[in-house]
Amino acid sequence: MGWKGTVRSIGAAVRAAERDAKRRQRDLERRQQQYEKMQELEQAAYEVEVYENHIDVIQSTHKEGSPPIDWHKVASSKQPVKPKISNDNESEARQSLESYKPGLIDRLFKREEKKREFLIQKIDEAIRKDEVNYKSRISRWEKDTEEWTESVGMANALLDGKAEAKIEVIDNLQPFAEISNLGSSLSVAVYGNGILEATINVHGAKIVPSETKSLLQSGKLSVKKMPKGKFNEIYQDYVCSCVLRVGNELFSAIPDNLVIVTAIDKLLNSKTGHLEEAPILSVAMSRSTIENLNLETIDPSDSMDNFKHNMSFKKTKGFERVASIDPEGLDDTSSSS
Numbered sequence: 324m325g326w327k328g329t330v331r332s333i334g335a336a337v338r339a340a341e342r343d344a345k346r347r348q349r350d351l352e353r354r355q356q357q358y359e360k361m362q363e364l365e366q367a368a369y370e371v372e373v374y375e376n377h378i379d380v381i382q383s384t385h386k387e388g389s390p391p392i393d394w395h396k397v398a399s400s401k402q403p404v405k406p407k408i409s410n411d412n413e414s415e416a417r418q419s420l421e422s423y424k425p426g427l428i429d430r431l432f433k434r435e436e437k438k439r440e441f442l443i444q445k446i447d448e449a450i451r452k453d454e455v456n457y458k459s460r461i462s463r464w465e466k467d468t469e470e471w472t473e474s475v476g477m478a479n480a481l482l483d484g485k486a487e488a489k490i491e492v493i494d495n496l497q498p499f500a501e502i503s504n505l506g507s508s509l510s511v512a513v514y515g516n517g518i519l520e521a522t523i524n525v526h527g528a529k530i531v532p533s534e535t536k537s538l539l540q541s542g543k544l545s546v547k548k549m550p551k552g553k554f555n556e557i558y559q560d561y562v563c564s565c566v567l568r569v570g571n572e573l574f575s576a577i578p579d580n581l582v583i584v585t586a587i588d589k590l591l592n593s594k595t596g597h598l599e600e601a602p603i604l605s606v607a608m609s610r611s612t613i614e615n616l617n618l619e620t621i622d623p624s625d626s627m628d629n630f631k632h633n634m635s636f637k638k639t640k641g642f643e644r645v646a647s648i649d650p651e652g653l654d655d656t657s658s659s660s
Contacts (some may be wrong), residue, residue: 325533343513344383363543366544369402370450371544374532382561384561384564385567385618388618389498389575389576392498394481395482395578396426397477397478398475398478398479398632404464438513441569465507481580489579491581492576492577493573498572508523516651519573519582520583520647522587523566523585523586524587527588531554535548535553555640558641558642559641560623561629563623563626564623570613580611583653584606584607585602587599587602589601590643604627607631607632612630624636626653633647
């Protein structure tokens with residue numbers, strides 16, 4: 324299987340391993356079709372479930388990730404063995420001719436000669452069948468060899484730190500589909516020293532709800548404006564969760580040991596009075612550190628302390644503009660580990 328086939332297989336594996344929050348989300352989406360038939364209290368309970376699930380989904384994005392591709396293993400893999408010509412069918416047909424002994428019926432009706440001619444004809448058919456089988460196996464081998472050559476070439480390019488190879492693999496893998504579906508967008512660039520930076524535009528105001536939903540004692544729906552502090556805390560967890568997910572996906576796709584992930588969003592510029600896109604979190608993420616984290620149990624925001632990062636956040640004010648991590652001076656260990 325070529326590396327693109329491997330990418331497709333990985334995508335299937337990720338879809339099959341959805342976290343609980345995502346499975347619950349799909350169940351709620353199916354129930355949406357029955358919403359109009361629900362009674363008022365059922366609708367209220369459903370809306371609260373959808374609200375709580377959405378909060379769970381955006382704060383647990385980091386809990387999923389693609390299985391890593393072992394590019395060292397791909398680079399050292401052996402070329403497929405060229406198939407040898409096989410005459411199994413011919414040998415079987417000749418054995419049938421050589422072992423033929425006319426029976427009583429063949430001798431009685433003088434069928435011996437026709438039977439031998441028939442068996443000789445079967446040998447010719449068997450030879451043609453062997454040739455067809457060999458051509459088919461050669462064709463399969465040529466395709467496998469072409470895929471192997473492409474895969475080894477890509478693996479070596481990645482292990483050599485080639486920027487074009489990194490971009491191509493990420494473009495084909497598309498590991499950020501869930502983040503994009505939530506409304507965030509992402510771009511990738513590679514600096515001159517080989518360090519890759521992924522920049523994610525998180526669109527927090529669109530993703531984090533501005534209202535809370537809960538049930539009153541009567542079972543009716545209560546909708547209130549979300550307190551600013553709670554909004555900011557959820558937003559911070561969402562941003563940090565996305566950053567962790569992006570870093571983990573990058574390490575699964577490429578063999579780098581260090582990447583930069585920068586989250587940007589619109590912030591108010593007090594000098595101009597306008598909203599402007601600005602970095603709100605920038606993280607230099609190492610493979611060894613993220614591999615040692617228990618992503619199921621960490622607090623996304625607290626986990627940032629494990630990495631070199633720039634973040635200015637206050638519960639009362641939210642995020643403030645920060646400088647993106649400067650790749651210059653960082654140790655580029657992207658080739659191998």
